[in-house]
Amino acid sequence: MQQSARSTLDAKVPAGRLQDKWDAYKDTVGLVSPANKRKRTILVIGTGLAGGSAAATLGALGYQVKSFCIQDSARRAHSIAAQGGINAAKNYPNDGDTIWRLYYDTIKGGDYRSREANVYRLAQVSGNIIDQAVAQGVPFAREYGGLLANRSFGGAQVSRTFYARGQTGQQLLLGAYQALSHQIAAGQVTMLPRREMLDLVVVDGHARGVITRNLVTGQLERHLGDAVLLSTGGYGNAYYLSTNAKNSNVTAAWRCYRRGAYFANPCFTQIHPTCIPVSGSYQSKLTLMSESLRNDGRVWVPKDSQDRRAPHRIPEEDRDYYLERRYPSFGNLVPRDVASRAAKKECDAGRGVGDTRLAVYLDFADAIGRLGQQAIRERYGNLFEMYERITGENPYEVPMRIYPAVHYTMGGLWVDYELQSTINGLFVLGEANFSDHGANRLGASALMQGLADGYFVIPFTLGAYLSGTRVDKQVTVDHDAFREAESSAQGRLLALLAVKGDKTVTEFHRELGRLLWNDVGMARTRAGLEEAIDSIAALREEFWGRVRILGENNTFNKDLEFAGRVADFMELGELMARDALARKESCGGHFREEYQTTEGEALRNDRDFAHVSAWEHTGSNSTPVHHQEALAFETVELTRRSYK
Amino acid sequence: MAERMTIHLSVWRQAGPDAPGRLVDYTVEDASEHMSFLELLDVLNEQLVGRNEEPVAFDSDCREGICGSCGVMVGGIAHGPQRRTAVCQLHVRTFSDGDRIVVEPFRARAFPLVKDLVVDRSAFDRIIAAGGYVSATTGGAPDANALPISKRAADEAMDYAACIGCGACVAACPNASASLFTAAKVVHLSLLPQGHVEADRRVMAMVDQMRQEGFGDCSNHAECEAVCPKGISIAGIARMRRAYVRAALR
Numbered sequence: 098m099q100q101s102a103r104s105t106l107d108a109k110v111p112a113g114r115l116q117d118k119w120d121a122y123k124d125t126v127g128l129v130s131p132a133n134k135r136k137r138t139i140l141v142i143g144t145g146l147a148g149g150s151a152a153a154t155l156g157a158l159g160y161q162v163k164s165f166c167i168q169d170s171a172r173r174a175h176s177i178a179a180q181g182g183i184n185a186a187k188n189y190p191n192d193g194d195t196i197w198r199l200y201y202d203t204i205k206g207g208d209y210r211s212r213e214a215n216v217y218r219l220a221q222v223s224g225n226i227i228d229q230a231v232a233q234g235v236p237f238a239r240e241y242g243g244l245l246a247n248r249s250f251g252g253a254q255v256s257r258t259f260y261a262r263g264q265t266g267q268q269l270l271l272g273a274y275q276a277l278s279h280q281i282a283a284g285q286v287t288m289l290p291r292r293e294m295l296d297l298v299v300v301d302g303h304a305r306g307v308i309t310r311n312l313v314t315g316q317l318e319r320h321l322g323d324a325v326l327l328s329t330g331g332y333g334n335a336y337y338l339s340t341n342a343k344n345s346n347v348t349a350a351w352r353c354y355r356r357g358a359y360f361a362n363p364c365f366t367q368i369h370p371t372c373i374p375v376s377g378s379y380q381s382k383l384t385l386m387s388e389s390l391r392n393d394g395r396v397w398v399p400k401d402s403q404d405r406r407a408p409h410r411i412p413e414e415d416r417d418y419y420l421e422r423r424y425p426s427f428g429n430l431v432p433r434d435v436a437s438r439a440a441k442k443e444c445d446a447g448r449g450v451g452d453t454r455l456a457v458y459l460d461f462a463d464a465i466g467r468l469g470q471q472a473i474r475e476r477y478g479n480l481f482e483m484y485e486r487i488t489g490e491n492p493y494e495v496p497m498r499i500y501p502a503v504h505y506t507m508g509g510l511w512v513d514y515e516l517q518s519t520i521n522g523l524f525v526l527g528e529a530n531f532s533d534h535g536a537n538r539l540g541a542s543a544l545m546q547g548l549a550d551g552y553f554v555i556p557f558t559l560g561a562y563l564s565g566t567r568v569d570k571q572v573t574v575d576h577d578a579f580r581e582a583e584s585s586a587q588g589r590l591l592a593l594l595a596v597k598g599d600k601t602v603t604e605f606h607r608e609l610g611r612l613l614w615n616d617v618g619m620a621r622t623r624a625g626l627e628e629a630i631d632s633i634a635a636l637r638e639e640f641w642g643r644v645r646i647l648g649e650n651n652t653f654n655k656d657l658e659f660a661g662r663v664a665d666f667m668e669l670g671e672l673m674a675r676d677a678l679a680r681k682e683s684c685g686g687h688f689r690e691e692y693q694t695t696e697g698e699a700l701r702n703d704r705d706f707a708h709v710s711a712w713e714h715t716g717s718n719s720t721p722v723h724h725q726e727a728l729a730f731e732t733v734e735l736t737r738r739s740y741k
Numbered sequence: 742m743a744e745r746m747t748i749h750l751s752v753w754r755q756a757g758p759d760a761p762g763r764l765v766d767y768t769v770e771d772a773s774e775h776m777s778f779l780e781l782l783d784v785l786n787e788q789l790v791g792r793n794e795e796p797v798a799f800d801s802d803c804r805e806g807i808c809g810s811c812g813v814m815v816g817g818i819a820h821g822p823q824r825r826t827a828v829c830q831l832h833v834r835t836f837s838d839g840d841r842i843v844v845e846p847f848r849a850r851a852f853p854l855v856k857d858l859v860v861d862r863s864a865f866d867r868i869i870a871a872g873g874y875v876s877a878t879t880g881g882a883p884d885a886n887a888l889p890i891s892k893r894a895a896d897e898a899m900d901y902a903a904c905i906g907c908g909a910c911v912a913a914c915p916n917a918s919a920s921l922f923t924a925a926k927v928v929h930l931s932l933l934p935q936g937h938v939e940a941d942r943r944v945m946a947m948v949d950q951m952r953q954e955g956f957g958d959c960s961n962h963a964e965c966e967a968v969c970p971k972g973i974s975i976a977g978i979a980r981m982r983r984a985y986v987r988a989a990l991r
């Protein structure tokens with residue numbers, strides 16, 4: 098049943114022409130005076146690009162900021178691992194780029210499942226991000242003349258991607274971290290590392306605090322604030338194996354969901370096509386090879402599934418360059434979702450390569466022949482080295498083996514235009530929110546969004562909230578809501594330790610990952626999803642009866658940390674399956690086998706599904722309520738994405 | 742097919758900062774050559790939990806050599822024997838079947854031990870907070886191309902900016918000096934015009950902070966460069982010293 102959007106899901110998009118909305122918003126939004134900023138405490142959870150940039154910016158504006166991260170230092174958040182680059186509509190190469198084009202590419206790339214106004218704003222502020230990063234001393238790649246270098250990324254027709262070797266995420270994150278450090282030294286930001294947020298404290302409908310666990314001492318702590326900013330990244334680790342860092346998790350977001358924040362589009366996950374394949378059961382995580390490799394590498398498999406010859410012994414005519422064959426105009430540069438599904442199709446048909454047969458070749462022989470080994474080394478040297486370190490094979494001589502892996506989650510907590518969730522005063526930034534990438538994220542857009550949210554959006558929208566809200570000054574950390582949240586967090590930790598079962602946390606996580614990968618992965622069916630919902634529920638029950646966690650609560654206890662996260666991933670996994678089941682269409686990273694064209698391409702259903710699904714928690718034992726935010730497309734025509 | 746190996750480990754176990762510590766022997770029988778060294782520890786931990794023994798605590802996050810969370814002494818070498826490789830990227834194929842490997846935490850006075858192989862490296866954050874930034878608050882930045890920067894300077898700045906802050910340089914240094922770490926940031930920023938304005942104050946404040954944290958001085962052993970997973974050059978330390986002296990004389 099398609100019901101219309103409920104009034105609770107008002108995205109608060111400003112009126113007016115798309116191009117004018119953000120300026121109009123900024124012109125009229127309420128401000129907080131310097132004297133009042135000093136009296137406001139903002140809690141910022143996470144120190145990745147979104148959280149780090151937000152905390153630094155708000156501190157510099159004069160707010161009292163408390164910044165939290167689970168790592169031992171704010172410099173380590175997973176944004177650091179982003180390789181390829183960051184998009185911005187600077188049009189430095191004069192190749193025809195505009196804000197409109199970046200906006201259009203992003204909304205189309207997202208398969209028309211994101212909100213126009215948010216995406217347009219993202220494109221609008223993209224240029225400021227580059228200015229800001231350069232001012233901080235981020236060493237972007239440059240041309241001989243001293244100007245910034247740009248490259249085309251992920252099939253874009255213009256060169257709008259800025260990069261710092263293969264370490265763009267690292268350099269942008271260190272820029273934000275250094276700005277944050279500046280504010281720490283200035284006394285504007287209090288940094289609390291090795292802290293995990295275990296609950297959100299809501300007082301009279303307003304987010305007023307968090308409960309954190311000190312991961313060294315196990316101590317639970319109460320923190321009071323005027324607003325909470327959640328910038329805790331994505332939930333790709335639900336699949337166990339993903340390119341996410343080991344500590345990336347959904348717990349903070351999930352706890353907010355359980356306190357009333359709606360979770361939007363949880364089934365929109367991105368499977369990245371170029372990752373190093375799984376090598377064995379001990380595999381703890383997967384490593385991405387930058388998408389930029391597809392600029393010069395050619396993807397192929399043997400034509401004959403029985404062909405077990407070494408790659409260099411397979412002659413041209415026995416190879417199938419299936420992306421070039423199926424998508425002549427984009428070839429190896431088709432978007433991520435398309436490339437991933439195509440690899441899966443080849444492997445499902447038995448044409449996969451390597452020991453596990455779950456891999457395809459990414460071959461640089463042609464490019465090396467054309468440009469020479471030196472040119473390839475200059476472009477991808479560090480990636481080739483990394484590949485060799487992990488696999489023990491030299492990609493200058495043997496084609497790389499690659500396979501898709503979970504990489505990014507477009508879904509996340511629902512937010513309005515102001516990045517505010519359905520809980521007043523709870524703002525969600527970066528990958529943790531759902532807003533800008535629709536059903537598929539384009540390469541080099543995650544860094545852009547995290548920094549746009551933190552540097553340039555939240556300073557305005559947070560001010561709007563604070564200037565328009567009467568925050569109850571009587572509330573202290575002794576308020577009942579704090580007591581209740583702390584004791585529920587404590588209860589959960591003790592319950593986990595009390596199980597004293599016979600299976601490790603990792604065994605459960607692996608099992609959950611297998612279920613999600615098979616049934617809520619690259620291809621989904623109704624039957625598979627229904628089965629997944631049941632199996633995950635059963636696994637959850639088994640978890641709470643059989644998990645074994647050693648050690649104590651009041652010490653540094655990694656297993657206990659992970660156990661809490663896995664428990665939340667299990668609840669989320671069920672919601673992902675439910676969301677995938679409800680979305681009876683294929684779009685972006687969400688491919689339902691029942692809805693495809695005769696050529697096997699995704700078949701969108703704009704009549705019934707041009708909306709955001711947002712789920713409301715209604716209790717541990719009841720099914721969540723499905724809300725919708727209708728997506729109105731006023732400026733773009735919904736076309737079928739075609740890369741043929 | 743991947744080769745199976747038996748690896749013997751002697752791992753430093755210490756329940757907390759004030760508890761006594763010692764090396765404990767373990768054996769992983771079914772290691773694969775394709776495992777990373779941290780995956781070997783994962784497998785060991787699974788086995789320990791199976792036997793009702795507390796798993797070995799160690800830090801890691803990205804497991805692709807970029808976040809700097811990981812870091813242990815493997816066979817007496819920070820991050821192990823493979824050059825320019827963080828321990829999360831070190832693979833078991835580097836070792837031989839039947840090897841015994843001693844695994845210990847990064848040790849330094851300024852890195853107090855937390856548990857087993859986990860140490861507290863927050864001193865690094867305080868060194869950065871002392872001046873390892875450009876005071877460019879958000880907004881008001883000039884156009885990114887307003888100021889051309891030579892490719893050479895940008896590339897060289899990037900060489901130093903690649904530091905992942907893992908602490909291997911400190912662990913390898915006989916003086917437990919943080920000079921390579923500190924120099925990496927000082928030199929990265931001093932190579933760029935954006936960093937010039939505050940260069941004098943930066944180098945003085947960061948070096949002073951380094952000393953206050955209890956790190957030693959550099960006496961040119963170059964052990965740091967040898968273990969640095971990003972191959973950061975000790976030439977940076979000389980530059981930092983020159984900059985320090987110049988700043989002190991100004």
Ligand code: FES
Nearest residue numbers: 802804809811829
């Ligand atoms: S875990 Fe990130 S560098 Fe090793």
